[in-house]
Amino acid sequence: xxxxxxxxxxxxxxKAKGPSASDIKEFGFxxxxxxxxxxxxxxxxxxxxxxxxxxxxxxxxxxxxxxxxLLTAAIDTDKITSQKLFRDIDPNAYYPVYGxxxxxxxxxxxxxxxxxxxxKNKSYLLYGDFNTATADTANKLSIYSRALTGAxxxxxxxxxxxxxxxxxxxNKGYVDEQPARxxxxxxxxxxxxxxxxxxxxxxxVRNRSQPAVILSRTRLARYSDYDFEPFSxxxxxxxxVPSVDENNNPVYIRISYEVEEEFGDKHWVGGLDAKVxxxxxxxxxxxxxxxxxxxxxxxxxxxxxxVKLGSKTYIVAEVAQSKGTxxxxxxxxxxxxxxxxxxxEGKAVRLEIRHEGEDLKARIYATKSDAGFQNASAGVxxxxxxxxxxxxxxxSPNLELSANVLNTIDESGGITDGASRESAGVTAAYKVNDMxxxxxxxxxxxxxxxxxxxxAVSNVGxxxxxxxxxxxxxxxxxxxxxxxxxxxxxxxxxxxxxxRIYKWSN
Numbered sequence: 174x175x176x177x178x179x180x181x182x183x184x185x186x187x188k189a190k191g192p193s194a195s196d197i198k199e200f201g202f203x204x205x206x207x208x209x210x211x212x213x214x215x216x217x218x219x220x221x222x223x224x225x226x227x228x229x230x231x232x233x234x235x236x237x238x239x240x241x242x243l244l245t246a247a248i249d250t251d252k253i254t255s256q257k258l259f260r261d262i263d264p265n266a267y268y269p270v271y272g273x274x275x276x277x278x279x280x281x282x283x284x285x286x287x288x289x290x291x292x293k294n295k296s297y298l299l300y301g302d303f304n305t306a307t308a309d310t311a312n313k314l315s316i317y318s319r320a321l322t323g324a325x326x327x328x329x330x331x332x333x334x335x336x337x338x339x340x341x342x343x344n345k346g347y348v349d350e351q352p353a354r355x356x357x358x359x360x361x362x363x364x365x366x367x368x369x370x371x372x373x374x375x376x377x378v379r380n381r382s383q384p385a386v387i388l389s390r391t392r393l394a395r396y397s398d399y400d401f402e403p404f405s406x407x408x409x410x411x412x413x414v415p416s417v418d419e420n421n422n423p424v425y426i427r428i429s430y431e432v433e434e435e436f437g438d439k440h441w442v443g444g445l446d447a448k449v450x451x452x453x454x455x456x457x458x459x460x461x462x463x464x465x466x467x468x469x470x471x472x473x474x475x476x477x478x479x480v481k482l483g484s485k486t487y488i489v490a491e492v493a494q495s496k497g498t499x500x501x502x503x504x505x506x507x508x509x510x511x512x513x514x515x516x517x518e519g520k521a522v523r524l525e526i527r528h529e530g531e532d533l534k535a536r537i538y539a540t541k542s543d544a545g546f547q548n549a550s551a552g553v554x555x556x557x558x559x560x561x562x563x564x565x566x567x568x569s570p571n572l573e574l575s576a577n578v579l580n581t582i583d584e585s586g587g588i589t590d591g592a593s594r595e596s597a598g599v600t601a602a603y604k605v606n607d608m609x610x611x612x613x614x615x616x617x618x619x620x621x622x623x624x625x626x627x628x629a630v631s632n633v634g635x636x637x638x639x640x641x642x643x644x645x646x647x648x649x650x651x652x653x654x655x656x657x658x659x660x661x662x663x664x665x666x667x668x669x670x671x672x673r674i675y676k677w678s679n
Contacts, residue, residue, distance in 0.1 A: 174236030247281035314493035315475025365406035382596035519543030556585030
């Protein structure tokens with residue numbers, strides 16, 4: 174057991190005389206110890222006596238207990254709370270070279286004065302900073318992601334995984350999403366004065382034909398990938414974030430963060446989730462979370478089942494229900510627009526069949542959400558039905574084929590209710606060598622509006638990409654059945670250079 178710490182105390186016995194003696198409240202040398210302080214005052218005529226006793230305990234302990242438990246504990250009675258969560262070493266805040274081979278890190282992360290963690294095997298009991306999100310891929314609709322300071326219990330065996338958390342906080346969670354502009358920043362969030370280190374930054378790629386459909390989400394690491402200034406709400410990335418990916422799908426930046434409400438009262442936030450493995454091929458899961466904020470209460474619950482067919486094929490079915498508001502600033506264009514500040518209630522369901530083979534990767538999915546369903550972490554737009562499939566097949570080390578089809582229907586109940594959009598595409602990619610890849614594809618998009626109007630756009634194209642200069646390529650597109658042709662295009666995202674070359678013909 175390793176125990177290091179400090180115990181300090183101060184005793185102040187003072188006496189003041191004169192007409193202003195009773196106005197003297199404290200003396201400078203006792204300012205450092207505030208939380209454990211007791212003061213008594215005795216007034217006799219124009220004489221005032223002060224007696225002050227103050228103390229502080231700062232302690233860190235780590236080690237085994239009874240040979241089967243690992244204890245990590247820290248306490249600092251004079252610590253200023255709510256400065257930041259998940260305290261960590263900022264490599265830019267200190268000397269880059271410390272002169273020895275030691276490693277520096279925060280082992281007891283807590284915005285409170287107390288941190289306690291007890292581990293046994295894969296289970297643990299924690300009081301400190303934690304994130305409520307889980308890594309269960311079957312739990313997407315009811316996932317609840319917050320950065321909190323409180324108590325958490327994690328229980329894990331070969332067949333059961335469970336989490337229980339509770340916290341009392343005045344913070345509110347926000348999610349901002351904005352399109353990448355091909356630069357490293359700065360990008361700004363909607364709410365400044367965020368709590369440091371509560372942010373979660375993700376790069377989100379959306380379908381170019383169906384902007385509300387998320388193709389991929391990549392989580393970035395603090396300090397190594399970006400710097401976030403919570404006071405101003407600005408984020409700066411280490412390298413430029415491209416506006417589109419290699420397939421011309423739009424790229425967005427999603428930032429989840431916590432803000433301490435100026436006039437908000439502390440309220441309880443709690444939840445639990447569990448996953449039970451019935452057999453090697455069958456598992457059940459459930460989740461529940463509730464935020465008792467008086468101004469914006471929120472509640473979400475869900476259940477899922479996962480069936481494994483063979484070693485590489487999975488079937489997942491999930492249902493979830495939300496109640497209340499969930500602050501989400503969606504700055505992307507889609508046929509469905511929702512008001513994130515209106516108290517609503519709704520359900521969402523999804524079914525997914527996924528195959529992850531070495532040569533063949535396929536995904537067939539269906540999702541349906543009510544207009545009142547709200548969960549910013551789920552990546553599902555309220556009031557929408559989706560049915561789609563993605564297939565990628567590696568014919569040889571140099572040839573890869575891919576196809577996708579997607580149908581969406583707006584069921585938001587607003588002015589666009591009943592509108593639909595269909596998209597389909599086929600692409601073949603051939604790798605000439607380690608630096609050059611040639612792609613040929615066909616894509617079609619059809620849209621049906623509620624007034625009976627609509628449109629269809631089909632195009633064929635080819636592209637030449639290289640790995641010697643990332644982001645630089647040549648593409649050719651032709652819009653079928655339209656008098657306007659996009660013949661040549663070249664695009665590169667960087668700090669100082671970005672260009673496109675267009676040729677228009679009739």
